[in-house]
Amino acid sequence: SFKFFENFDIDDELWYYTKIDESSSFEKEEFLGDTYLLNGNGKVLAEYNGIDFRQLSRKLLLRTFGLDFSQWYYQIEWQPAALTPSETQEPGTYLLFCPTGESNSKSKPWSDSLNSQLLEQGHQCIVVYPGDSYKNLSSEAKQQTIQLSPTDPEHFQKLLDEVNELTEELPLQGVIHLWSLDTDVAELAKAEEVICGSIINLLQGMRSLEQSPPLWLVTQGAALGFTSQESEVSSNIQPQQALLSGLGKSITLEYPQLYCRCLDLDPNTEASENLKVLLDEVANHQPSTSWENQIRYRQGERQVARLIQPRLDTDDAKLTIETEASYLITGGLGALGLEVAQFLVKQGVKSIVLLGRKSPSETAQESIQELEAAGAQVSVLLGDVSVEKDMVEIFQQIQDTLPPLKGVIHAAGVVDDGFIQQMSWEQFTKVTAPKVAGTWNLHKLTKDIPLDFFVCFSSLVSMLGSPGQSNYAAANAFMDAVAQYRQNLGLPGVSINWGPWANIGLAARMGAQQQSRIESQGLQGIQSEQGLQALEEVLATQEPQIGIFNIDWSHLLSQLGAATPPFLSEIASQHPLKGANQGPKQQEFIEELKVATTEQRQSSIVDYLLGIVAKVLRLSKSDLPDPEEGFFNLGMDSLMALDFGRMIQTDLGITLSSTSTFEYPNIQTLAEYLEGIIPKIEQTETESETTDTAIDLKNLIAEVSQLSADNMDEAIDDALNQLYQSIYVGN
Template sequence: METGSSQSRKISSQLSHHWLILADSTGVAENLAAKLQQQGQECSLVYRGGKYHQLAAGKYELNPCVLQEWEQLSQEISPKTSQLPLRKVIHLWSLDVAASEELTVEELEESQLWGCGSVIYLLQTVLKTSDYPQLWVVTRGAQPVSPDKEKLAVAATPLWGLGRVVSLEHPQLWGGLVDLDPQKTEQEVEMLLQLLVNSSEEDHLALRGEQTYIARLVKQSVPEFTKAVSLSSDGTYLITGGLGALGLHTAQWLVEKGAQHLVLTGRNAPSETAQETIEQLEQAGSKVRVLLGDISIEKDIAQIIQQIQTSLPTLKGVIHTAGVLEDATLQQMSLEHFSKVMAPKVAGTWHLHKFTQDLPLDFFVCFSSIASLLGSPGQGNYAAANAFMDAFVHYRRSMGLPGLSINWGVWTSGGMVDRLAIQHQNRIYTSGIGNIAPEQGMYALEQLLGSQSLTEQVGVIPVQWSVLAQQLNNSNKNSLLRELLQKEKLPQDALKQNAEPVILDRLETASESERQGILMEHIRAQVVQVLGSSSSELPEVNLGFMEMGMDSLMTVELKNRLQTQLGKTLSGTVAIEYPTIEKLSQYIFKEVMGWKSILDSEVNLSNLENIDNKMPELEKISEEEFEALAIQELEELNSML
């Protein structure tokens, strides 16, 4: 992270708003509320509890895992009862997470429900209202800022991955992420207040002492080997998720590098393809043991490690590739979907660490994802889960243990992308993110392992930066990538894409007779891009979005594109409520932009009157003249639509 600065500024008395604060038990929320109230702001504090009830005026308690209680809170603080509009939501609950060294796996899993789970339910509730408050998520010691090896509060780190997805799916609700100093300071509440009030361009911030830091991804060249990777022939290497395609690619690479003893884990027996690969590895001289179990279950991983220790050579390396997908937009996500994806990445990583931390490992590698770095629409759970793994590797390194987290891009074979529907694969491939062939991925893994002392976390992502810049600028602040994009020396148009939307300029300068047609064709072009189809395959304007092959994630992307390009806030369900290009175009034209249709105008009525006035003359003309006149009138009408 880089240092930044912010100037102290009071909130204007003319900008009094309602702030909803999810209150911690350490006093930050109450101090923040007091400062806000001194400046004329209204505050409602919400504490975690067992059941919804009002504690006092402006103070509530609820069960974070019950959606109906969030809806009850929403009714209580609605415009009917609050004098001021809700404009800010500050999530401080993660300040209550236990220190990493004191955590149990039960506490870790529970904290995800009242941490990330509460954000999901909060969003689902807010999206049912007419409010569009900015959501700010605040953690403490959850990000690696100092060059010193800080022991991160790993239980809070998934919120950073989830937050990046919120910024993509619902940019109109996005404020940002702030990480407080691990050690509480006297000035932090005032500094936090200034960030919440002043920050409009930055959404990845951290406070350390009196300094404010901003996060940037930086480009790193592929490191030169500090030592050649040569694996021990008398050591054992464990691959979780080892029966999947990516795990098997990794197993083949390990054998090529000298591994003679492999343990591959999975929840189910090997497929026919996996069994064939295992036989090939054994024919190459390696001994492969398949141990079935769920690594998110403590007794399963305990048995796996015990079997290795009692019947195989010393465990020398762990590569954690296990993972599951359960994609859904945040608006549709259930806590069950969320927890299913979190389990192998959170509890699984925790168990692997617990049962191997005293062993002489040469490496402990986590296969993470680009989703936790940049966010991925429809994968809030997956981004959160991988963000935990990323941070946990930093935590291991602070303990002097080996650790490397690799945020992989899209694999051509064997990656999670293979499990996505074809339309979502197309969207990824047209977003500027390139493919990683298995041999390329293994080459990168070898280089990183050969120089793993240089970094804890690295992204391996083939990128077309100009394309990616446009995709990201369609939806969020893009502060994390700003330095990378500038160093790529992209044209200013790419860096400032949509700062002055071209379509909005066209619409505002177009004549009334042209405007509605321009908007409809623009929406049709955006639908084509969302579907990932060819520009020559233009969909019918009266065909339903779902009939075209859209799903809920795609409707969110369409909404985000249009609201950014038009500079107007659209509801999260706008493409469901107006489910064709024509209906959506008419709604945006009249209700959102406030323009009057030419069909409603006096000009059009005048033209219709002109047609009526010509009716007596029609009786005197020939059939050919009548047809020519009819075509002329139709062309004039079409030009006005």
């Protein structure tokens, strides 16, 4: 009950006094009690009797204030998935972009063997090597060898004209791009030309091809473990190759007819093993609408990429700042850069370096004044992060004049969208420059400085892909890989794949078309306060890469429908669509339940519920809870409970009240309830059922007749109460 004795103002000094009832169970952390609200003089203003107190987690409290982001965190996980064999292929032609072995002599011998093995299988091969000019190097039966320049569109046109002629009899069966294997991060500009320049020219030229062959983008050591548990300790990480993986995500969306696959070979295995793997993948290529487009091999295991929502331990996230140190923000005069500067100064930073190419705008000047008013020394240094010379000078200046550098936020970036078909090399590199050359310059110049953090402001585009943003996807994928690369060197590094921020910055300035695409995907803008709180949480983790975006999955998945890519399958299983039809797995489960005995039904439902609880709470399969443990003790909050209920409804095709987790507070009791309402097949043994019912009725009558009048009242009260709950509250 609540009693209010007097009006009061919420801004007054108020005190709560709580008396815990003796019946409370300290062991179970369940407290009953009364609370009094008092003013500063100790006068009781209100009284609340019989309150049921529960411990509130920090997360739940933050959620109450709209500051819990656990639902916004994403990572990519590699999950084992065996290759499904397909029918034997007819002989055809393969277009192979083979490395010359210039930078990585290890890749040439086995990629040459790929060519000879395909020839042995009866295929024709057109082998293309990178060079300065267009040359027909050799022409033998079923094998042509051509050299061309990766950046010359005319060379590709000429090549594809030849391909058209050469494939009249043996149709083009696949294009395999292996050039990235022969690149070196130390020669980044060249690597970008060989990898991205060649792909863009190839795709633009392919318009003239009479066929749409499957496209294989092969890397070795680019698709890294994106979660800290998975991260590889390897000296063979090739961050420059990640440009191809990023590009591949946009190709998948812009050219679905090519069934583009990014295949990352094991950098720590024998050449013969890689050759076998590649031949197997190519031979078992299955053109289907739900093809796996991100595959990697590690220690003999085939793995596929899945977007997951990790459970990050950010409960006590607190950024530790060294006050006598400097912090550099590239793109520091831009929207997010200035927000982060304000945030760092609030955390106690005294020396901030803001880097940009142009002098501060009026808004930036106002923001700088605020920073200075808050006691910070703000150094605006002008330079281009992608130009090594500029950066060497800037680092020298920091070293000579400011407190030691302790942290870097790399937020310099530009966008210039366009479909690959119309993308010029200038447009491509304009976007990649600050994030590719820029990130590498920052890495080189800080690798010997003991930093607390090195944060790359990447985008969700390199996680999910985005049509019309291939340059941006490639650039951000490189940053994601550098963060991992740095962690492998024992250096700090995290790449944050931000979703769009609301009202400020690049996303807010996008054209109407991109804006409406973002909205139609169910993406909602991140408010500055939320973004900064999330940044603080992420900095407290050791993860190399984290996506932070606010997306309404039910909305997006309902649009994708059957076209939902396998990459989103984990997410899709956690966000069932309202009213969606049950999948074959669920239907099979229901069919099994219908014919099972009561005992079997109950144990199957308990197993099923354990799986759903694990999904909602993101527990691993080895960490399943006790079926008798209360849902709320397991950490399920009311939003999770809603998801939980929704999943059960979709899977089992039943209707549950929104309060079912209160009414049946653990897996065991809920399973018993569900067992009673999930349809059973009216078996031919109608007889035995009738008997069962008769026995039940008999038992029931016997039970009721033994109840005292008080017990009977109580039972009727309970029944009415349940009825009331399901009619009014459940509605």
